[in-house]
Amino acid sequence: MQIDVTFRHMETSEPLRAYADEKLARVKKYIDEPIDVQVVLSVEKKIRHKAVVTMNAKGIGIKASEETNDMYAAIDAVLDKIERQLKRYKEKIKNHKPEAGRGREIRKTVFAAESVEEGAVEPVIIRSNSFQVKPMAVEEAVMQMDLLEKEFLVFTDSATEEINVVYRRKDGNYGVIVPQK
Structure with a gap:
């Protein structure tokens, strides 16, 4: 999994980067490799903490964002959204067999x-x-x-x-x- 964490309007924080990496590890079970993930963590007006996650993996792309008063809570909330979207996607295509070579x-x-x-x-x-x-x-x-x-x-x-x-x-x-x- 390739994870790129970007900080906007705030200083780079290794604990936040490690926390995002740790939380993203739990979505590996829903999707095959390779996974490319962009995480953008930003602070607006010193009180609005926003986390935006964009995932691209094997033909699907998922994007979610969440805004709270705490950056750790924003990361948790956005990854819960991503996990729900991946679960829903996985269930819908469970019986679908893609036909190779017809793309x-x-x-x-x-x-x-x-x-x-x-x-x-x-x-x-x-x-x-x-x-x-x-x-x-x-x-x-x-x-x-x-x-x-x-x-x-x-x-x-x-x-x-x-x-x-x-x-x-x-x-x-x-x-x-x-x-x-």
């Missing part, structure tokens, strides 16, 4: 808004990402989107092998975009 490679490109508006011949690419899209059911895609705290998720439907998009609507419900043939 697709997706490329995401972000263009600069000025280059499109000015009528330039070629838009300027700001960032380009490439990631593997694994086959999953719509329900699993919604769960994954909630765990990642994203507004939408691109995935391959395991039943039809088509690329679909699930998104969160303004009314709190979910929508699915399915390509027409």
Whole structure:
């Protein structure tokens, strides 16, 4: 497990770092290696202690944050949230067997808004990402989107092998975009 602890608006504290490492060790049982964890501990206005944990491991990403009056309590609370999310994720995919080799490679490109508006011949690419899209059911895609705290998720439907998009609507419900043939 790769753990990166960052302190913001406070001095570096080895006891807090060791405490976070010790508490993170208990989530290893829910997920396979490799696990990459970013922990951000910050103090705002000298009384609000905030802990934010972001985990990336083998195709899933989980993010949680908690704010209390004590940093140790904030770490405990955020890790309880992470543990609940991992338990829920593990139970939902317990019977799901991913089909190897059916994933697709997706490329995401972000263009600069000025280059499109000015009528330039070629838009300027700001960032380009490439990631593997694994086959999953719509329900699993919604769960994954909630765990990642994203507004939408691109995935391959395991039943039809088509690329679909699930998104969160303004009314709190979910929508699915399915390509027409």
